[in-house]
Amino acid sequence: MIVYEYPLNERIRTLMRLEDLFARFEHFAARDEALDHHAAMLALFETLEVARGDLKSDLIQELERQKATLEPLRNNPGVKQDTLDEVLRKMTRTVSELQALPGKLGQHLRDNEWVMSIKQRACIPGGVCEFDLPSYHYWLNLDAKVRRSDLYGWLAPFAPLRNAIDIVLQILRDSGEPVQKTAVQGAYQQMLSGRVAQMLRVTLLADLPCFPEISANKYAINIRFTALGGTERPKACDVDVPFELTLCSL
Known part of the structure; x- marks a missing residue:
């Protein structure tokens, strides 16, 4: 079977795009080739562009609303309490993590001048050749474990956002x-x-x-x-x- 999903508003469209970008990042970051890690960097740059505006506050509000809907189901004999408790704990933890994020989403990348220099060149067709960015060429020739550690370090501050998106989209998909x-x-x-x-x-x-x-x-x-x-x-x-x-x- 093939499933085609179609979002009906801009908020869900944004969440689905970020979900796709996180999956793409994971796919390429897990591999060892330099070209794969370059593809992971491009996914990271796209994530930075998409994760803008008041997305953080929107997700906090949605998770709080879903928690308020689920809370009355405690002690309901028709509901698996262990599963419900785990879902509520995950929502509470994710809301706290989102609230603890400082500044704008992705600010840690915007503050990294070297990463931003690569992002600016990546917007130009063929703009990240070794003669354009020798420092990036050097990084791509480091050991794969070193590059992967850097990649996951740059992704880590997006973890609360990713967890929130996973919860909201799972609830949405299970609703129909x-x-x-x-x-x-x-x-x-x-x-x-x-x-x-x-x-x-x-x-x-x-x-x-x-x-x-x-x-x-x-x-x-x-x-x-x-x-x-x-x-x-x-x-x-x-x-x-x-x-x-x-x-x-x-």
Whole structure:
């Protein structure tokens, strides 16, 4: 199965982008090649750009709201208390860690002149060649363990942000129930009828030769399944496509 997720507001879009960047960083930082660690640096720079504004306060407010929702479930016989307690402890710890973060998110990187010099050159196509940044070329030729230690050191202050994003997105994904649907001749539309959703999840069999193109607003969802046409432009599917649709909301 392949799951396609579509955020329905800017906040969830930002959280999903950061989730993807953290995963990309981990993938490349865990490897040993210099080019992999360069890719990890690029993911770190993108994280710095995306993690801006009042994201920290938004996440604190959302976690506090979710805690207030879960607290009344204590001593409910239909709820696993050990699991609930662990979730609440994790939320409390993450809120405290977010509150303890000094200044703006990523300020530790902005204060590092050497890292910022690489970031500035990385915005230029081909701008981090060895003749442009000999110090970066030197760093990329250090032992992989030394580079990895630096990379994780630069990532570490983002840990509370990452934990908060993991909690919020997990709650969001778990909030919906998948429903079997069929896109007749490759097209599907559903009116929301006042229901509030913050994420759509479309699940397809992996062997179906198409992908969903999704558009949505507060009134309706429109999904059009499209197939890649080799060297041609993608073209609309003209067959019925079975899929699962999940509407998620916090």
